[in-house]
Amino acid sequence: MQDKETIILEATLKLLVERGFYATPVSEIARQSKLSVGIIYHYFENKEALIRQLYFHIKKRFIMALLAGVPDHLGGLEVLKKVWFNAFTYYVEHPLDTLFLEQYENSPYFIFNPDESFAPEFDLFVSKLQHDIENGVYANLPLLVFYDMTLGVAMSLAKRQIAKMIELDSVALEKIADAVYRSVQAV
Amino acid sequence: MQDKETIILEATLKLLVERGFYATPVSEIARQSKLSVGIIYHYFENKEALIRQLYFHIKKRFIMALLAGVPDHLGGLEVLKKVWFNAFTYYVEHPLDTLFLEQYENSPYFIFNPDESFAPEFDLFVSKLQHDIENGVYANLPLLVFYDMTLGVAMSLAKRQIAKMIELDSVALEKIADAVYRSVQAV
């Protein structure tokens, strides 16, 4: 059996995505996780802290998934495209995670912290990319712009696919990944 | 003086962006708009309806802004780029609108309705674009994918600029607009 902290986090995730922050009372989290209200306060300081921890929990496992199957000595465009597919696939296969991340990061409670690290492997990946950009391998764009033009698009598309607004097969995805990375090529 | 409905909507907008849905009591909206609670319920059925109306109000004025200065007999890439700049500029100049739209559209209360029209001019613009895509002027991508690869990027970047994470000047914007529309060119 999973440990209780994880049970509580997963129950919270499901309810938050279905109903939103304030329409998810702690009593409901208790019911969903088949635990008592008290035990939730035993493991988490309060509701706000619980949700904050849920965010780190999910953000971290998403970041880890990004680098799955990417050999860390490799660089270059193929790696970027692999990461792009990883992102899209993770989003589509984990709709609760995706919708929660979007909901949370667009809420007023969220404060972006640029120095926060979720996984050192990922920081390394990012600094390699930064290096490539500075050396003219890719277009000279701020890293965040680079992100929005590539992985950001994967996120948007995945949200559409989760909502069944579109249905992209691997051929279409290949085309799109090519296109977005063409757009950040050095000119 | 603005009519009371507008006063209430603008007060709600400000509070929602600062605090979020449930941390914005109706009593606070009343205080912010210098009206009574009762009068809010005179003009709006309930809090939910008020927020729904706020969404339409803002979405519509954003959609209108997209087409500002675009002659409706014109088509082609220059028009698309103009619309892209319009979008970015509107977002950056109306941060409350932008943050609210994102917050609302990523909340569980929001249900996307593809048939909903906010402005007939815009529908016309979209169907022209659709036509161009089908005729091979642009890459053969679903319209929503096209959107996410172009205007969607403008929205993401504008959010970053609002949050002061980046600062894009007109040269950088020109470069980015070129790049995103290059990526949806027919190949």
Add this chain to the structure above:
DNA sequence: TATAATAGATTGAACACTCATTCGATTTAA
């Protein structure tokens, strides 16, 4: 080994508080 002592886990009723909404009274405008 058997028993006692301790710490931590768990429960859910009780508390204090906030909120959306209502509505009777009052004011304003036509």
Add this chain to the structure above:
DNA sequence: TTAAATCGAATGAGTGTTCAATCTATTATA
């Protein structure tokens, strides 16, 4: 005079959090 606009106190439902009490497992003692 009449209808609409406006007010804000009152209502009642629902909330996050606390906490005294109980249970469980581990450790210490004899």
